[in-house]
Amino acid sequence: xxxxxxxxxxxxxxxxxxxxEVNCTNGIKFFLVGLPDVSIRxxxxxxxxxxxxxxxxxxxxxxxxNMAPADIKKEGASYDLPLTIGILAAAEKIKPGxxxxxxxxxxxxxxxxxxxxxxxxxxxxxxxxxxFKGIILPKANAREAAVVAEIEVxxxxxxxxxxxxxxxxxxxxxxxxxPRKEFYAHQATLEWDFSEVKGQENVKRAMEVAxxxxxxxxxxxxxxxxxxxxxxxxxxxxxxxxxxESLETTKIHSVAGKISHNGSxxxxxxxxxxxxxxxxxAMVGGGSYPQPGEISLAHNGVLFLDEIAEFNKCVLEVxxxxxEDRVITISRAKYAIEYPASMMLVxxxxxxxxxxxxxxxxxxxxxxxxxxxxxxRLSGPLLDRIDIQIEIVPVPFEAISDTRPAEASATIRERVxxxxxxQEARFAGxxxxxxxxxxHTRLLHKHAQPEARGLLxxxxxxxxxxxxxxxxxxxxxxARTIADLENSENVQAHHIAEAISYxxxxxxxxxx
Numbered sequence: 200x201x202x203x204x205x206x207x208x209x210x211x212x213x214x215x216x217x218x219x220e221v222n223c224t225n226g227i228k229f230f231l232v233g234l235p236d237v238s239i240r241x242x243x244x245x246x247x248x249x250x251x252x253x254x255x256x257x258x259x260x261x262x263x264x265n266m267a268p269a270d271i272k273k274e275g276a277s278y279d280l281p282l283t284i285g286i287l288a289a290a291e292k293i294k295p296g297x298x299x300x301x302x303x304x305x306x307x308x309x310x311x312x313x314x315x316x317x318x319x320x321x322x323x324x325x326x327x328x329x330x331f332k333g334i335i336l337p338k339a340n341a342r343e344a345a346v347v348a349e350i351e352v353x354x355x356x357x358x359x360x361x362x363x364x365x366x367x368x369x370x371x372x373x374x375x376x377x378p379r380k381e382f383y384a385h386q387a388t389l390e391w392d393f394s395e396v397k398g399q400e401n402v403k404r405a406m407e408v409a410x411x412x413x414x415x416x417x418x419x420x421x422x423x424x425x426x427x428x429x430x431x432x433x434x435x436x437x438x439x440x441x442x443x444e445s446l447e448t449t450k451i452h453s454v455a456g457k458i459s460h461n462g463s464x465x466x467x468x469x470x471x472x473x474x475x476x477x478x479x480x481a482m483v484g485g486g487s488y489p490q491p492g493e494i495s496l497a498h499n500g501v502l503f504l505d506e507i508a509e510f511n512k513c514v515l516e517v518x519x520x521x522x523e524d525r526v527i528t529i530s531r532a533k534y535a536i537e538y539p540a541s542m543m544l545v546x547x548x549x550x551x552x553x554x555x556x557x558x559x560x561x562x563x564x565x566x567x568x569x570x571x572x573x574x575x576r577l578s579g580p581l582l583d584r585i586d587i588q589i590e591i592v593p594v595p596f597e598a599i600s601d602t603r604p605a606e607a608s609a610t611i612r613e614r615v616x617x618x619x620x621x622q623e624a625r626f627a628g629x630x631x632x633x634x635x636x637x638x639h640t641r642l643l644h645k646h647a648q649p650e651a652r653g654l655l656x657x658x659x660x661x662x663x664x665x666x667x668x669x670x671x672x673x674x675x676x677x678a679r680t681i682a683d684l685e686n687s688e689n690v691q692a693h694h695i696a697e698a699i700s701y702x703x704x705x706x707x708x709x710x711x
Contacts, residue, residue: 200222200223200288200289200290200291200295201220201221201222201223201289202220202221202223202285202288202289202295202298203218203219203220203221203285203298203299204218204219204221204281204282204284204285204288204298204299204303205217205218205219205281205299205301205302205303205331206219206277206278206281206303206304207302207304207318207322207325208271208272208273208274209317209318209321209322209454210271210534210536211454211489211537211538212321212447212450212451212454212538212539213321213325214318214321214322214324214325214326215268215271215325216302216325216326216329217266217267217268217278218266218267219264219265219266219267219278219281220264220265220266220267220285221262221263221264221285221286221288221289222262222263222264222289223258223261223262223286223289223290224260224261224263225260225261226260226261227259227260227261228261228262229243229261229262230262230263230264231243231264231266232263232264232265232266232269233264233266233267233268233269233273234266234269234270234271235266235273235278236272236273236274236275238274238275238276239266239273239274239275239276239278239282241276242276242278242279242307245279245307245308245309246279246282246283246286246307248309248310249279249283249307249309249310249311249358250283250311250358252309252310252311253311253357253358253359253362255287255292255362257286258286258289258290258292262286262289262290264282264285264286266278270533274488275306275316275488276306276307276314276316277304277305277306277316277317278304279305279307280303280305280306280307280313280336280358280361281303281304281305283307283358284298284303284361284362284365285298287362288365293362293365293366294365294366294367297365298365300331300332300333301331301332301333301334301335301353302322302326302329302331302333302334302335303334303336303361304316304319304322304334304335304336304340305335305336305337305355305361306337307358310357311357311358311359312356312357312358313336313338313355313356313357313358313361314337314339315337315339315340316337316340317453317454317455317456318453318454318456319336319340319343319344319453319458320343320344320346320347320446320449320450320453320458321453321454322334322344323343323344323345323346323347323350323352324347324450326347326350327347327348327349327350332350332351333350333352334350334351334352334353335353335355335361335364335371336352336353336354336355337354337356338354338355338356339354339460340354341353341354341374341461342374342376342461342462342463343449343453343458343462343463344374345374345376345463346376346378346446346449346464348378351373352373352375353371353372353373353374354371354372354374355371376463378463378464379442381463381464381466382442382445382463382464382466383466384466385466385467386439386440386466386467389434389435389467389608390431391431391432391434391435391608392432392435392607392608393432393435393605393606393607393608393611394604394605394606394607394608395432395605396425396428396429396432396605397594397598397599397601398594398595398598398599398601399429399591399594401589402418402425402429402589402591403429403606403611405587405589406429406433406436407436407611407614407615407684408587408677408680408681408684408701409433409543409586409587410433410436410437410438410543410615411615411618411619411635411680411683411684412586412618412622412634412635412636412676412677412679412680413543413633413634413635413636413637414543414587414635414636414673414676414677414680415543415544415545415546415584415586415587415636416433416543416544416545416546416585416586416587416588417545417546417547417548417582417585417587417588417589417704418430418545418546418547418589418591419547419549419550419588419589419590419591419703419704420547420549420590420591420592420593421549421550421554421555421558421591421592421593422549422554424591424592424593424594425591425594426505426547426591427503427505427547429591430501430503430505430545430547431470431503432608433470433501433503433543433545434467434468434470434500434501435608435612436608436611436615437468437500437501437612437615438612438615438619439468440465440466440468440499442464444499445464445465445466446464447498447499447539448465448468448498448500449464449465451491451495451496451498451538451539452465452469452496454490454491455490455491455496457496468499468500468501469497469498469499469500469501469542470497470500470501470503471493471496471497471500471501471502471503472503472504472505473493473504475504475505475506475507475509475510475511477510477511477514478514479511479513479514479517480492482494482517482518483517483521483529484527484529484538485529489529489531489536491538492527494518494521494527494542495527495538495539495540497542498538498539498540498541498542499541499542500543501542501543501544501545502542502543502544502545503546503547504544504545504546504547505546505547506547506548506549507546507548507577508549508573508574508576508577512576512578515576515577515581516578516581518544518584519580519581519584522544522584523584524540525539525540525541525631525637526538526539526540526541527539527540544585546585548577549573550570550573550574550590551563551565551569551570551573551574552565552569552570552573553565556570557590557592558592558593559592559593560593574704579667580669583667583669583670583673584669584673586636586673586676586701587677587701588702588703588704589701589703590703614684617686618680618683618684619634621683621686622634622635622683625646626642629642635647635676635677635679635680636676636680638676640672643672643675643676646679647675647676647678647679647690648675648690649675649678649689649690649691649694649695650689650690650691650692652692653678653690653691653692653694653695653696654695656692656695656696656699657671657674657675657695657699660674660699660702664702666702670702673702674695674698674699674702675690675698677697677698677701678690678694678695678697678698679694681694681698682694
């Protein structure tokens with residue numbers, strides 16, 4: 200008897216429906232074809248054990264299984280459940296009537312328990328688009344899939360429940376989630392707040408400007424000055440995720456297996472902080488079985504590189520293209536995968552090997568050439584892509600001991616949101632442009648052209664600091680954001696002056 204069940208394979212953050220054709224005839228052999236990997240071929244042993252544990256025997260028949268389309272590589276143990284149901288239906292051990300109405304995913308334990316699998320959200324979205332009646336999966340994945348409306352989601356604890364469901368012996372409980380309610384309920388759960396930060400007003404201002412325009416940011420200062428502490432609070436002043444951004448972010452984390460069991464939509468912007476020993480593949484994604492890297496996991500959020508000068512140079516250089524294009528393409532011989540990579544880069548570093556260059560309280564023991572060599576670990580092209588470079592000095596005792604609360608993140612966030620609304624209205628007719636940091640040359644000429652005095656000021660800075668054309672664009676973008684924070688229609692001279700002041704590494708006294 201020939202029976203078809205349906206599962207899904209992941210390519211990037213999208214799913215492709217896989218048709219599992221099971222033909223059961225007289226004989227004793229078992230064939231599994233259609234480019235399955237080793238873990239799928241091992242499913243034979245897991246299925247035999249799971250069936251034995253619930254009092255059933257593996258059919259003593261010749262079983263031929265084809266996983267179509269046959270030119271797509273199938274990977275992982277998530278096909279255990281659809282393979283088992285297909286085998287039992289073809290052997291007439293369960294009723295095949297409604298097997299084809301559902302998309303089925305799940306990994307089997309030896310005792311028949313269903314283990315959670317990766318990438319359920321994009322799979323559920325594809326199941327809805329393909330007009331399946333519902334999706335059957337491990338209970339731990341049910342809430343994640345139930346985010347997708349207009350499709351029935353059934354979570355099962357074990358293989359026995361799924362068999363009884365198809366035989367009409369029990370009804371599985373449908374999982375229903377109100378994604379909007381849960382999304383807005385979890386948006387306020389922020390761990391860090393700027394009200395806890397004493398002093399550093401100039402740095403807070405730079406961070407406000409960076410968040411308002413989506414600009415990349417470099418914090419440079421002595422150890423203990425507060426670089427990491429400040430960076431951790433950046434998500435608290437970024438605009439809240441929209442539902443669309445949340446869905447896209449959740450899809451990436453789902454494919455990477457980063458969604459917690461019984462999790463739903465991600466409601467807070469991601470904050471990723473990889474260690475400086477990270478490899479190039481782990482940063483950009485890819486590998487034998489392509490997975491999103493840290494850059495994509497930070498999509499719609501913050502990628503924080505603490506002590507960026509300690510990262511491998513090759514790892515840093517691969518950031519250049521994603522920072523410009525906001526997408527990562529991983530190419531293989533037979534296919535290419537695109538992962539979104541629209542994130543805000545925040546980096547921190549010491550100013551020199553000893554960490555005390557330009558420190559007003561401690562003397563630097565490094566030679567000028569040592570300082571320059573240390574700073575040269577960040578290439579010019581990468582530095583050009585960092586709009587704001589701000590120096591942090593240690594906070595004096597008077598500021599640390601001040602018991603008065605500082606400005607709260609909620610207050611700063613309101614100003615950032617208002618500036619973003621201005622930018623949304625400005626770029627309403629532009630495709631894939633949402634904030635000032637994404638403006639290209641045409642939009643800069645249209646929206647960020649400074650007045651005469653500001654233009655002269657920028658010209659003098661360009662000549663004195665020997666800035667590149669890309670740095671010129673960066674200054675205009677930041678100046679446009681500063682003007683938006685003041686609700687100013689035009690870019691004025693003091694906006695340009697403040698934007699230039701955020702190019703600290705371009706100053707003459709740095710490593711001079």
